[in-house]
Amino acid sequence: MADNLFNTVYNPDVLSCLANLSNDEVFTPPDVVNKMLDMLPQELFRNPDTTFLDPACKTGVFLREIAKRLIKGLEPQIPDLQERIDHIFHYQLYAIAITELTSLLSRRGVYCSKYPNSEFSVTQFDDAEGNIRYRNIKHSWVNGKCKYCGISKSTVLGGGERGSTLESHAYEWIHTLKPEEIFKMKFDVIISNPPYQLNDGGNGVSAKPIFQHFVERAMKLNPRYLSMIIPARWYAGGKGLDDFRETMLNDNRVRKLFDYESSKDCFDGVNIAGGICYFLWERDNPGLCNIVNINRDTSVELERALNEFPILIRSNMAISIVHKVLSICKDVHSDHAYPRNPFGFATNYRGRTEKQAGDIEIITSVGTHYVPRSEVTKNTDIIDSYKILIGRLVPSNGELDVNPKDGYKVITDTRIIGPGQINTETYLDIGVFPTEKEAINFERFLHQKLPRFLLRQAISSLNVTRECFRFVPHEDYTQEWTDKKLYEKYRLTDEEIAFVENTIRPMDLSGGDTDAD
Missing domain, CATH: 3.90.220 (Adenine-n6-DNA-methyltransferase TaqI; Chain A, domain 2)
Structure with missing residues (x-):
């Protein structure tokens, strides 16, 4: 039954369609997820002790694609398919959903049932949540702003207390001082596509970036590997991003950076001002960063120091020209x-x-x-x-x-x-x-x-x-x-x-x- 469900229900075309939606919580296409997973040492998917976390889960696509690699990689060590699936889903894959709706969507995509304690789930848990959790977290207001994400109270409440059915965007991962206590465990790999920004009350035209908080909290857990796909606007800093830019540019554990000047080359049909990027941070392997510029069907690759300039010059081809000038x-x-x-x-x-x-x-x-x-x-x-x-x-x-x-x-x-x-x-x-x-x-x-x-x-x-x-x-x-x-x-x-x-x-x-x- 597990073999049949896994091979027939796991359908990447569905998530590819969802990935074409455009908003501040962009869904990740499966092909992009696999490019990010390709950056990791592939022996991780042959180790039954490797643990993975997606702290901003929307469709479950990261866990699903990781599961496919683990199911193949662990076959020599755990020959029985059902036993292998049970081990992977119970002890290796974890996620925090960003909304109650995405928690159901993610469980459906990962466990083949939105309730993993049902008879239709490919692996049985004792509860309806499994390892994909969602908590309705509240903002912590200090002087009219949330002390964690900085969003204004008036923006969220809109002049009155919002009902419990309305999304407050108080994401659990960045609304705690101790994210390590959420699952009370260490993770080898943290990988995600976090929400990018929140409206900060500027008459509908102003937005506060929040993606950097997801990266910073992940670094705080000190995983062996960290990979996230985020807007490239951090290269030059600006609104709420100056400290994050300094952190990233001066961290020689950022070893790979794939840069898309046009976000549509990464997310089909999605326009993100300044483009998009995804990176690989390696805790135990500091060094120069391998930067890959991707523009349509061409790419230019160069290994260089991220902190050569106060901002990141994204174009590898432009470096020599800037040096000369x-x-x-x-x-x-x-x-x-x-x-x-x-x-x-x-x-x-x-x-x-x-x-x-x-x-x-x-x-x-x-x-x-x-x-x-x-x-x-x-x-x-x-x-x-x-x-x-x-x-x-x-x-x-x-x-x-x-x-x-x-x-x-x-x-x-x-x-x-x-x-x-x-x-x-x-x-x-x-x-x-x-x-x-x-x-x-x-x-x-x-x-x-x-x-x-x-x-x-x-x-x-x-x-x-x-x-x-x-x-x-x-x-x-x-x-x-x-x-x-x-x-x-x-x-x-x-x-x-x-x-x-x-x-x-x-x-x-x-x-x-x-x-x-």
Whole structure:
């Protein structure tokens, strides 16, 4: 009976369909799970004492694919199939479901029955939970925020106590100081695809990353191996991720990193800003990290140190170019750009529609308005300078749907504003100059391919920040720059030039593309 159920009910096509769903709790396709399992030493699946944990179980696909490998690998040691299945499911595979619904789905996918104490289960447990547990955990509120995940109380409660049937997203794995006490045991392998983010109350457009908490809690258990698939936005840090980035970059136990610049190359049909990655952390085998860039059907592999730069340059092909630029240039542009909201006016600020005495122009998201000069309290020394503006977001929703053959634009259209003009937080003041000539030359510099290529190496989400210009050289803008002059100055090879040219889309001086989209 066990043989028949295992071979007929375990159907990867069902989970492949589920994997096409798009939300912050992305279902993992079986083929991706197996690529992650391929990173592990395969002798683990021939050892009856190896233990596995998925702390964010959604469909049970990780446990199911591990079970298939164990069933094959343990056959010489445990010839009887039913005995082998009982041993694997009772003593080697464990999971924590993220919701009650996914706990039922996971048990159905792993035990072939949502209740493993039923007659239909391929292995019999004494309870209806088996080794796939779910607990309805509550958030721990401190000053209006959960002390574990940081979500705001108002976001969860919505003005009133939520009913018990509504999901609170208080995941057990990250809502305890002692995750090791959940199963009261050590694990050899922790592997998962955790939830990525939670809405943090920003009017529906703001979200707080939480995937890093799952990784950190897993590290706390100190397994022999840890593998998770997570958004690649941690490469450059940012919102809640700076400490996690530092931890990852400086941990030489991260030995393998598979990087997908387009998440759709990993999860068919799912757009995740900044791409996706999965990694292998090996407790007892520190060293350099083998990074594999995957783009469509091509891959580029290079072994290197993750902490060579303050952020992770994802492209192996770009490393040599960045090295050359930084070794020759005397200054980088991140030291000359301004942080967001340089004049103290939020994106929703509108100002006056008619100019009055003492007013200056303010560029807003809905056009040019007016504000009293006296109300500007930040960076008043640059009000009468020439300023180059770009949008704070990567164009076209992070260029997620761009065909690499067409090239990337990287920045929105540029704009020069002059003396007596300022802007709201909608725009970044990426260059400030005393003369119009320098401003024009800098704007033309930004339209060249190499500066935008270098900028792109430091972008790992939808946002462009001052720090993203850390690899862009700061030049003498009393002269005009072209890519030809820049390639010569930084001694790029023909191969490196071709890589830049093929990666970045031409951009004309009006701010548009020279080629149609």
